[in-house]
Amino acid sequence: MKKTLTIILLCTINFIVAQNNDEIVKKAKEIEIKWGFKAKNKNIITLIDFSKSMEEARLYVVDLKNNEILLTSNVDHGSGSGTGATPSLFSNAIGSNATSLGCYVTLQTYNGMWGYSLKLDGLENDKNSNALKRNIVVHSSKRMYSKFSWGCFSVPDCNANKLIDLIKNGSLIYAYQ
Numbered sequence: 001m002k003k004t005l006t007i008i009l010l011c012t013i014n015f016i017v018a019q020n021n022d023e024i025v026k027k028a029k030e031i032e033i034k035w036g037f038k039a040k041n042k043n044i045i046t047l048i049d050f051s052k053s054m055e056e057a058r059l060y061v062v063d064l065k066n067n068e069i070l071l072t073s074n075v076d077h078g079s080g081s082g083t084g085a086t087p088s089l090f091s092n093a094i095g096s097n098a099t100s101l102g103c104y105v106t107l108q109t110y111n112g113m114w115g116y117s118l119k120l121d122g123l124e125n126d127k128n129s130n131a132l133k134r135n136i137v138v139h140s141s142k143r144m145y146s147k148f149s150w151g152c153f154s155v156p157d158c159n160a161n162k163l164i165d166l167i168k169n170g171s172l173i174y175a176y177q
Contacts, residue, residue: 021068021069024062024069025064025067025068025069027174028047028060028062028064029064031103031172032045034103035103035123035172038103038105039105039170041167041170042064043063043064043065043171044061044063044166044167045061045064045171045172045173046059046061046172046173047059047060047174047176048060048075048153048173049176050086050090050101050175050176051176051177052086053085053086054075054077054085054086054147058074059072059073059075059153059163061163073155073156073163074155074156075153075154075155076141076148076152077099077148078098078099078149078150078151078152079097079148080098080099080150081099081148081151083148087099090177092122092128092130093130094130094133096134097149098151099149099151099153100122100130100131100134101127101176102123102174102175102176103122103124103128103172103173104120104122104128104131104136104172104173104175105121105123105172106118106119106167106168106169106170106171106172106173107119107120107121107169107170109168112139114139114152115139115142115160116139116160116161116164117137117164118137118138118139118168119137120132120137120153128175134151135152136151136153137153138152138154138160138164138167138173139152139153139155139160140154140156140161141156141157141160142160153173
């Protein structure tokens with residue numbers, strides 16, 4: 001009886017995970033339909049779900065060609081978006097230190113203040129068009145002064161290089177709440 005219950009529980013957990021993965025892949029396909037013309041790399045889309053806590057994985061790299069999630073990660077939000085586990089405010093304003101929502105396209109990598117990093121260009125005038133001026137990038141959180149960024153998408157050091165290499169040079173990132 002105990003073994004049967006364990007198997008049922010494991011099957012239920014796997015079903016829930018698969019269902020969530022299907023929803024994430026579906027959302028990525030919707031973003032590709034709307035914004036794909038802006039991407040050089042149309043096979044990869046990164047979704048960031050800011051309705052989730054920063055203590056859990058809320059970044060998903062989706063392979064649209066194979067309908068699978070390649071990587072999940074925690075990702076920080078900007079200090080200007082609030083210091084709770086989920087952001088309460090979003091801004092495109094220079095100096096806000098807030099996270100911006102919307103669609104981005106990845107540009108080139110560089111080594112800077114935060115180590116290996118990835119430049120982003122915001123594609124939405126009303127949401128993230130100042131991303132380049134604000135130096136909003138993807139980087140490791142290893143060298144950060146606190147657990148909140150200055151508006152960047154900072155990820156744990158163990159995921160940073162792999163993430164950046166997967167999504168660099170023209171894939172889309174879509175941040176939403």
